[in-house]
Amino acid sequence: MKIALLSxxxxxxxAGMLRKKHEVYLTAGFDxxxxxxxxxxxxxxxxxxxxxxxxxxxGACQEAWNSVETGCAMMxxxxxxxxxxxxxxxxxxxxxxxxxxxxxxxxxGAEKQTDQFFEHYLIEQIGVLYDAGNKVYIxxxxxxxxxxxxxxxxxxxxxxxxxxxxxxxxxxxxxELMDRYASAAKGTKKKKCLAVDLDNTxxxxxxxxxxxxxxxxxxxxxxxxxxxxxxxxxxxxxxxxMLAILSKNNPDDxxxxxxxxxxxxxxxDFVAEVINWEPKTVSIRKLASDLNIGLDAFVFLDDNPAERxxxxxxxxxxxxxxxxxDTSLLPETVAKAYDDWFFSLEVTGEDTQKTxxxxxxxxxxxxxxxxxxxxxxxxxxEMTMExxxxxxxxxxxxxxxxxxxxxxxxxxxxxxxxxxxxxxEDGDIITVHxxxxxxxxxxxxxxxxxxxxxxxxxxxxxxxCRVMGRKAEEEIMAQVKRYLTGKGIFxxxxxxxxxxKNAPVADLFDRLGFTxxxxxxxxxxxxxxxxxxxxxxxxxxxxNVNTEGxx
Amino acid sequence: xxxxxxxxxxxxxxxxxxxxxxxxxxxxEKWDSLMHxxxxxxxxxxxxVEIPIDETPEIKTLKDLYRYTQA
Numbered sequence: 001m002k003i004a005l006l007s008x009x010x011x012x013x014x015a016g017m018l019r020k021k022h023e024v025y026l027t028a029g030f031d032x033x034x035x036x037x038x039x040x041x042x043x044x045x046x047x048x049x050x051x052x053x054x055x056x057x058x059g060a061c062q063e064a065w066n067s068v069e070t071g072c073a074m075m076x077x078x079x080x081x082x083x084x085x086x087x088x089x090x091x092x093x094x095x096x097x098x099x100x101x102x103x104x105x106x107x108x109g110a111e112k113q114t115d116q117f118f119e120h121y122l123i124e125q126i127g128v129l130y131d132a133g134n135k136v137y138i139x140x141x142x143x144x145x146x147x148x149x150x151x152x153x154x155x156x157x158x159x160x161x162x163x164x165x166x167x168x169x170x171x172x173x174x175x176e177l178m179d180r181y182a183s184a185a186k187g188t189k190k191k192k193c194l195a196v197d198l199d200n201t202x203x204x205x206x207x208x209x210x211x212x213x214x215x216x217x218x219x220x221x222x223x224x225x226x227x228x229x230x231x232x233x234x235x236x237x238x239x240x241x242m243l244a245i246l247s248k249n250n251p252d253d254x255x256x257x258x259x260x261x262x263x264x265x266x267x268x269d270f271v272a273e274v275i276n277w278e279p280k281t282v283s284i285r286k287l288a289s290d291l292n293i294g295l296d297a298f299v300f301l302d303d304n305p306a307e308r309x310x311x312x313x314x315x316x317x318x319x320x321x322x323x324x325x326d327t328s329l330l331p332e333t334v335a336k337a338y339d340d341w342f343f344s345l346e347v348t349g350e351d352t353q354k355t356x357x358x359x360x361x362x363x364x365x366x367x368x369x370x371x372x373x374x375x376x377x378x379x380x381x382e383m384t385m386e387x388x389x390x391x392x393x394x395x396x397x398x399x400x401x402x403x404x405x406x407x408x409x410x411x412x413x414x415x416x417x418x419x420x421x422x423x424x425e426d427g428d429i430i431t432v433h434x435x436x437x438x439x440x441x442x443x444x445x446x447x448x449x450x451x452x453x454x455x456x457x458x459x460x461x462x463x464x465c466r467v468m469g470r471k472a473e474e475e476i477m478a479q480v481k482r483y484l485t486g487k488g489i490f491x492x493x494x495x496x497x498x499x500x501k502n503a504p505v506a507d508l509f510d511r512l513g514f515t516x517x518x519x520x521x522x523x524x525x526x527x528x529x530x531x532x533x534x535x536x537x538x539x540x541x542x543x544n545v546n547t548e549g550x551x
Numbered sequence: 552x553x554x555x556x557x558x559x560x561x562x563x564x565x566x567x568x569x570x571x572x573x574x575x576x577x578x579x580e581k582w583d584s585l586m587h588x589x590x591x592x593x594x595x596x597x598x599x600v601e602i603p604i605d606e607t608p609e610i611k612t613l614k615d616l617y618r619y620t621q622a
Contacts, residue, residue, distance in 0.1 A: 013583050013585060013588070015591075155592065157591075157604050157607075159590060160604060161588060161607060162584075165591070168592050168593065168596055169596075
């Protein structure tokens, strides 16, 4: 990633660390970050960053904190600069460090203290910018310092020698934090599903032996560590992390636990509950295929070292969490796993609804098994489709899909928010929403079109795997055909680029009426062509197709 | 001394054969003022020693730096 690291102190050493994984831009002069952000044609603009990090050291402007007026005036000026930059560069996320203000020592007992007021003021002002539609986020540096302690985070010597306030440990922690935020800006959630054990993981004790009244789970004392762990898991689920139970137990023994007064997680919080006596390595493979995700999308939490070792040995793709010996650290362990594997900047409506959608999918499966033919099944689903040009509020979801969809993705081209923004301006980005009687699948497909004269090129065509096998691709192409005909486009070109994961679309364009034009001899890349009129007609399996936004 | 040089080579991101105890600040290309501060920090942390601020400008060669590790 290309990261612009702006600061009011010297951050060259920090940049050196960040450069191990990213391309980093530093401003030329000392404390020139505001000038760089304000000037068009600056080095910052020429660098064209994927994200901007503004790392502000409060100690570098100590005098300003002496009065509320000067402190707030300075921060207002910062926020003006940031607002102007963000609104001029809508696709580039800006991360602003939270402040750590340590006002001058030698304070008498009754002296008024404004440190926390200032720290909060900046967070609030950045929140105002975010709420106004800017991609401006707080980089929680203050939290980092609170956890490490100032005496570890800072190095007075480096500050006085070289205007570098941070110690080596402080820089390492900052590097990790910036890396996490920058990676999240790409929209890639690293993992999708957290598979959890039950006994001694979601509660203390063994439900099959201790019974629902004997397990350790409460809102105070020892049992609260499991209640707190469950609360974190629930928070993750609300952000789109799939939770699955992977437990060796009798389902009948487990069922009463949902009546326990402090059982935070309920049936509807899990995408799947696998409770049987099969080896977990067998169950997780079956789960992966049911959920249509790879084993490498799983993180596994289990208190039993034997289970963890077996998982590591037989399913090395699965990420196994080191379970703490002392379970008072369990909530912290889960929080760390979130930071490492599931952290994201934004939570979309789809994320919030994800578990409900997967649960509905299981019901669809039952319906499919009882239906006579595929057509019959699809019609019984009472599917609807809404297809239109990308709306501004859909951008975050589009960036997310473009960067994480692997299977139904013909070119697997990854784009940053900035690039998506440009593609929408230069060509068309078409988004597709689907729903059926079991639920809303949300924004499930994206097509990016580029135009040259009267030819359209399909730059990207991707679809969420949860609507594969529903003739959606045919219906989308039929609607695109209608749209392009109306625009006077008579020819369409498309490319299939083979990856390790996109076999499901290897013959997509052949199926959709395209003719292979040329390609690489080994089939790794194929270019297709079709006259617009050769594209498929509407499928007739959808109960309703709303095309108002694609006229 | 050999272990020390190996450690320093890691910090400077150079091959150990490129440096020796007479390698000098400002002469060896990789050892600029920024690297100077990095070296001081890394040595303080690795060897759990304090290099007082007044003495950092006096460190001219790796031999000078090595002395702190022998305290």
